[in-house]
Amino acid sequence: MKQFRDVTGRDYIKMALWVVLYIAVITVGSIYLLVYYPPYGAMLWVLIIIIGLYLLVRWTARNFGYHCPNCEYDFELSPFRDFISIHAGSQKLLVCPRCRHKSWMAPGKIIR
Numbered sequence: 178m179k180q181f182r183d184v185t186g187r188d189y190i191k192m193a194l195w196v197v198l199y200i201a202v203i204t205v206g207s208i209y210l211l212v213y214y215p216p217y218g219a220m221l222w223v224l225i226i227i228i229g230l231y232l233l234v235r236w237t238a239r240n241f242g243y244h245c246p247n248c249e250y251d252f253e254l255s256p257f258r259d260f261i262s263i264h265a266g267s268q269k270l271l272v273c274p275r276c277r278h279k280s281w282m283a284p285g286k287i288i289r
């Protein structure tokens with residue numbers, strides 16, 4: 178079983194840098210691919226958005242897990258579940274896979 182630690186400001190900064198990089202690639206891509214290379218540039222741009230989003234969600238799913246406040250069980254989410262789950266700030270509304278308790282859960286950084 179993997180162990181978690183509290184998420185630090187450094188973890189949030191690292192996550193924010195990945196998001197900024199993703200937005201920068203999309204922005205630059207929109208300028209060059211949509212303006213200079215229609216119509217295939219638009220298709221490539223959409224492909225870059227989808228692949229970038231997938232990589233971003235996969236990175237968060239692999240690096241962060243959740244702790245059930247009811248039964249103390251630590252669990253990870255699949256990239257799909259991480260993407261579709263409702264969140265507010267850093268917390269997500271999740272159902273514990275062990276006890277089925279539903280509540281807002283804060284992420285923990287997975288220790289490798």
Ligand SMILES: [Zn+2]
Binds near residue numbers: 275
């Ligand atoms: Zn639980």
